[in-house]
Amino acid sequence: MEFGRGEVVVLLLTITALLWGATPILEKMGLAKVDPLVGVTIRSAIVTLGLLILTFLLGKGRALVSLDGKSILLFGASGMMAGLLGMWTYYMALQMEATSKIVPIAACYPLVTALLSVLILNEGLNTSRVIGTALIVSGIWLVR
Template identity: 80%
Template sequence: MLLNSQEVREVVESLLIATALLWGATPIIEKIGLARVDPLVGVTIRSFIVTVGLLLLTFLLGKGKELGSLDGKSILLFGLSGVMAGLLGMWTYYSALKVGATSKIVPIAASYPLVTTLLSVLILKEGVTFPRVIGTALIVIGIWLVK
């Protein structure tokens, strides 16, 4: 069944709303969980459950064969991404969330597009446009307002 462009937009919007609701509620659950758990242990539990879920989903959707045909560079890049975001980023985020106000920690942690924008210009040689400059400035202003 093929979707027309309006149906695709509606599906995408529904998925984005679901994503925002899931990601928006998750820090509250994490903050409550961190009351009695060390941040590193919390990341370990979260990552273990996510790993089991991903493996099940990957094989149930018939994508398991692709795992055996990955090239070394792809494995290295996704491995580095996992260490940076999934391990170190989550650990530092959980450590801050454990002791800080959720309403301050989450917006500042969610300012990572600022870093991505700067690195994409420097490393990927992506262009600098006026809307991107304004968007980046708004991120900085937002961080300043929540601190």
């Protein structure tokens, strides 16, 4: 049986949704006895170790030393914003409120991405994007 590109994308996104959907449950349970910053530190250390192993197992290690400065800066900034500050603030909120309330609100980041994509990347707007953005805002309002 051979899968087309579209089917592989759907499968990958389904796996992603299942993994990302289950993760907040583990995080909420872990935060019962752990400071949010310590939780982010543990998570990041384990992820870093896993990434290094996977990168070298898949033969991508040489790419790490050949990166240009701009790429390093962009990925570094992304890591600091999402991997450190975003995870820390998310863990603090998750520790304080119900998972079913926090996760949908935190997951409104596509709204920010859509806005910044138009403003910074000059990506166009169309009717479906405007409607989608309105639905995100509506969903956030309903969950609050």
